Amino acid sequence: MAELYALMAEFESPGRLLDAARRLRSQGWNRLEAFTPFPVEGLDRLLGYTDNAVARAMMIGGTVGALAAFLMQAGINLAYPLWIGGRPLIAVPAFMLICFEMLVLGAVLSGIATMFIANRLPRLNHPVFAADRFDLSAERFFLAILPDAGFDRDAAGKALAALTPRAIIEVQL
Amino acid sequence: MGIRLSRADLWTLAIAALCAAAALALTWFDPGAALTGWLGAATAFAGLPAGSLCLLAMMKLIPGAWGEALRLTCEAGTMLALPAFITFLPVMAGTAFIYPWMSHRPDTAFQIFWLGPFAFALRTVLWFALLWGAARSIRARRRSRAIAVAALIALPVLGSLVAVDWLMSLDLKFASSAFGLQMLILSLCLAYCALLMFRIAIGSRPYRIGVLGALLLTLLLIWAYIQFLTFFISWSPGLPEGAEWYGRRAGGWDLAEWAFALLGAIPLIMLLFAAIRADAVWLLRLSVLVIAGKLIEFAWFALPGRGVIAVVSFLLASLAFSLLASAALGLALRRRIARRAPK
Structure with a gap:
């Protein structure tokens, strides 16, 4: 049986x-x-x-995304310095836009991936x-x-x- | 209506009157500075009825748990339009001391027409008439859907005009199309936190309080977005007028910047946690932080370059208006409850 x-x-x-x-x-x-x-x-x-695995994953994914974006921009600007308009190389206000985009990307991708894994999809x-x-x-x-x-x-x-x-x-x- | 002032209300109003009188007495030393301090506090106070009307109109169009929990408190908040208008009388009387455009010769015919004490007072009166009239119809449930739609369209437009009049025109060279939105979101955050605090402190625990916490988070996110982007638009291309405007807020005022940024950012981050969003005591604490931050922010918009007397006047007037708001909100709420109770 x-x-x-x-x-x-x-x-x-x-x-x-x-x-x-x-x-x-x-x-x-x-x-x-x-x-x-x-x-x-x-x-x-x-x-x-x-x-609440999805919520937790989105929190972690968002944080990692934002941090990675910041480090990436800081690294690029230090490796290839371009002085623009007298602003510092590590120009935090300008970095924020990319950090925000990567925060959203990291949160969404990790949220969707966790949802798929938790639901055992596909x-x-x-x-x-x-x-x-x-x-x-x-x-x-x-x-x-x-x-x-x-x-x-x-x-x-x-x-x-x-x-x-x-x-x-x-x-x- | 049978609504009577309690002894505590009378004491609160008496202390408020004393503080207001002290703030106005400072005009004896330096009328320009004292009245600018008063203007900053009055603008913050006027944010309460404006924010309440905005929330009330949205409640009408987007019903839900938040509307059920906050409607009467919001209706009470809109009734502050009248006291807020009265606090603007010294500003309208003292434009000559407050605004640089009063002492500058106008460059164009439009400036003659637009920038003058009469036109200024007219726009201020129209703004408070809108707040009072629209809120009155929504409170009476008369054609409230149409009025709510019209009010939500009119608020950012007319709000931008009075924001330019009240605070942006303190600086002759500075122009920003987002200024009205900045004032509107400041007012909304301030009003929402004041109403939420009032609602949690006096009433029973709101049903589905997590929704109210989530709305506070949303408002703080919009605030962070608008405040940051306005700065970024000036900073990125290095607009000279913008740089000058922010530059004037260096010196002692950068402490104020840190204070209001942290008093907005800390609640924002804490509200990311569902347990805090659904906890009445935490919402109460965070509302106090946000209100403090927003008051500092209003001061930061109005006062730089005006000296110590402006700051003292702002503090006294803010204390007076806070006391007035707490007594008037209680009174207005009792009136709304009496009006809506089944006969």
Whole structure:
């Protein structure tokens, strides 16, 4: 038998999905995942999603970009000195424009790269695509319990059934 | 309306009147310097109703959590237009002492028409009439969307005219098309921080306070951009008038430059952190820093070259207007609440 990816329940509205996620969390189910046709406000907090890797990466990328731009301009001006209008070689106001551009570039590139890596993109397939009834083009909202070390399949099934979903679907890896 | 002055309000207003009287008494020693100091403080004070109207008009067109949290406070802020106008009466009466164009013979017919105490007073009156009239319609919820659109178009245009009149014309040679925008963003930052401080200090904790912190960050970013670029445009090609204007702010005033740059930059960097943006106590502290920075900045625009009396007059008048603003904002807010409460 194929390995289990998740046990998934289908709901007809985002409100029911939020309610179900709240109840499962309160029962101690911590490895939850949701699949919805549009972003549902508050769902990330209910699923315990606290990852701010993208924000952190953008902060680091922006800082590195700005510093690199400054050092690059200072290095070029010291290596090839051009005296213009009596201004100092390290002309900080003039450097700021390039620093700003590189700050934005560094922040955006590192943010996008981190987002891709965190989402494991590009990815051409996902186990839920093969699951019965899985269709986000219809108004369907799915909540999945992912198995962990001491996973009890029956207990998970009962917990999902208690939420009275439209269907309970087994998703194979 | 049944809104009465409390004992604390009366004391605040009495001290404010004393400080204002002391600032005006300095005209006995040096009318030009004392009135220029007063002008700097009055321009900052006039930024409160102007900034409040700008925020109120944007709230009307861009509704959201920030509008729900700040609308009544902003409406109260726009009611400061009347006291702000009164603080400009000494300026209008004393143009001969303050402005160099009063003692210079005009070069062109346009200068005769444009630069004179009457034309100056007329533009000042029109500006406060715009602030009062537009805010009144928005407060009364009468055709408020159309008025908000018109006000947002008129604010930078007419604001540029009075900014040129009030502060830029202190220097006969200097001309900058971004001067009005500089004044507008200064006023907006000052007004927003004053209203935010007032809102956090007196009311319940605002709903989704992180949005309010993010807006402060946005305003500070716009401020940094406009202030830096204006300097850069003068610095890069080495425009002589610009260099002279900034050069006059060397000497003791470069300390003021450091002060307002840091008082803007430190809050800006701290607000990059979401935890600080969503913390009411931190927003209160940062608002105090920003307000201090903006007052120094207004002084930096108005006072250089005018001597110690101008600085003392500015400090006294700023203290007077701050006290006046705190009492008047409280009063205006109680009035707005009484007006909007269900009958």
